[in-house]
Amino acid sequence: MNKSLQPVVINQNILEMEYAVRGAIPQRAAQLEKAGFKTIPCNIGNPQALGQKPLSFYRQVLSLVVNPPDNLTKKKAGLNSGGGLAEDILSTAETILKNMPSGTGAYTASSGPRFIREAIARFIDERDRPAAVDFVPADPDRIFLTNGASEGAKYILELLISDPADGIMIPIPQYPLYSATIRKCGGTQVNYYPDEDRGWKIDRDILEEAYGSATARGITVKCIVVINPGNPTGAIADENTIREVIEFADEKGLAIVADEVYQENMYGASFRSFAAVLGKRAVPLFSLHSISKGYSGECGHRGGYLEVRNAPAVRNSILTFLDVLQKLASVSLCSNTVGQILTYLMVSPPRPGDPSYENHLREKNYILDELLRKATLIKAAFKKMAGVESFGRIGAMYLFPRLDLLPRGKTDFDYCMSLLETTGLCTVNGSGFGQKEGTSHLRIAFLPPGELLEEVLPKWIEFHNRYVGQ
Ligand SMILES: Cc1ncc(COP(=O)(O)O)c(C=O)c1O
Known part of the structure; x- marks a missing residue:
């Protein structure tokens, strides 16, 4: 042959x-x-x-940014005379273009343009400050723009799994991104089983049981993944549950991946982020968000971010965890710019009083x-x-x-x-x-x-x- x-x-x-x-x-x-x-x-x-229809604000700004008219500023000045787009749509497009002078066709910094990471940090702070006990502001230098939340989850699992005996705790049932990525990286999936009859509740006993049986098999558990609200169950973790997971991770020395892509999709409860409940506790936390879900629904544009808190030290290297993450992101050069812009719009929506707000x-x-x-x-x-x-x-x-x-x-x-x-x-x-x-x-x-x-x-x-x- x-x-x-x-x-x-x-x-x-x-x-x-x-x-x-x-x-x-x-x-x-x-x-x-x-x-x-x-x-x-x-x-x-x-x-x-x-x-589902795309949000008008997103798409109107995006159109201007992807194909900017020569006279955007003039257009803005002449707004009241000619109808057309609202002032905040033009000024948002102008802000983006000012901060991305090469437009959408150029590579950006690997972690994404700084003005977008700053806007994400403001969004996280505004969301979490009212509920946080020991509020710690988000840091734009610890935020990475990604091609959807999937890429952020993959980055973290790729970094943490270094041996077949490295275990990642995931809820069962789970979104198969996690089982597939653990398999791809050659690690060990450690199942924990939220209690279906109690609305898929997670408690300490459930976590201990999974952890104990994995360590008894010689697995080094490194991380726990929580999807909140849950996919596929739709379960919503309340503040006490989140605190219990954080305490558990703290005691066992685990990192937490908080997949919070459905944070806008909850009914009859309000969202608490892991970052807000974590406060000053020094547990490594990797939080994910996305433009695919919520009310944005921009799945095809592949945007999202990964926020890192308390990055762990890296053994046998002078590089920090963030250095290595940066290196990993830089191998793909950057996430796509349309997804980046939609992420910016998701975290900086029109404010009360803005012309586009009501719509x-x-x-x-x-x-x-x-x-x-x-x-x-x-x-x-x-x-x-x-x-x-x-x-x-x-x-x-x-x-x-x-x-x-x-x-x-x-x-x-x-x-x-x-x-x-x-x-x-x-x-x-x-x-x-x-x-x-x-x-x-x-x-x-x-x-x-x-x-x-x-x-x-x-x-x-x-x-x-x-x-x-x-
Ligand atoms: C829990 C969860 N995380 C992540 C993702 C992936 O989202 P993205 O489109 O942002 O990659 C999904 C998609 O359905 C999901 O359900």
Whole structure:
């Protein structure tokens, strides 16, 4: 055989990693679509794919910045005479262009332009100062702009996993970015199991059990990941839970990854960040945020940031952790500039009194209210399905009901595949996120337009009750 046609050995870790959110069920949905069958993609939190409109403020500023008119300043001066764009849209675009004089087509600093990191620090401080006990301001030099939160999570796991016995504690169920990245980096996944019947609550006993059994197996646990609000469960961690996690991490010498991309997606509770509760405690904390979720929904533009507090010292090196992180980011040169600009707009929205404020607020509230309405519709449908229980408050963009009455020999994967084939609803099987042995679930993103849900939910109820033999 020609030598160049021989099979290559590729990285086994990548070969083995799994990512169910784009796994066999969505792949089948794509085939069905190709064959002309209409499907509803509820497998992923991708709001604009399901009709959510981008925020006008974001896109108007972005258009000006990506393709600036020669006379932006003149246009601004002549505003009142010619209609067109509001003053704050023009001045925001002007601020961005002034700070990015080479425009959007040039590489930026690897951690992102400083004015954006400063705006992020102001946003974090404004969010956290009122609730923090021992308030510590954010530092723009410890903020890294990233291509979505995914990249920030990968940076940290890549840095922390240096040995197959290095353990990363992750909640089960979890967003498979974490299991896949741990696998890719060759580390060990250490599962902890939030208590479903108590609304997916985390407590000290749960954490101790996971930690104890991992260390007994010779694993060096280095970090704990908390997703708040949770994906796929939608669970919301209150301040006491966050404090308990921080105390646990402090005692065991662990770093914390706080994935807070859904911080705007919570109903019936207010958001507490890990940074606010951490205060002056010297626990390493890596917090993630994104333009993909909340009411921004700008998934395709890949923007977000990683904020570092109490970076740990690096053994056997004169480099600091931040130096190494900087080096890692610099290998990709910089995150994309459109994502950077949208991140800036997310953290610097119009203020009360600004011309765009009322419209921005209206659009934001509409999106958030619709999400709640749709989640409530789906939750109500679960009540009509035999043996379906959905625990906890509504958070993030997902519901993760337990399926208690699957016929013998059928898995949640089989159920989701049949649901897709019968109704067009594309969901993800609970096993794709991990789940307690002996339980079955599915995850649905509550994003499709209300009318579509109203049409498909009765079909789902009928399918379900037939499937489970009720
Ligand atoms: C918990 C969680 N973290 C991170 C991400 C990735 O977000 P991004 O688009 O910012 O990379 C997602 C996406 O669904 C998510 O659910």
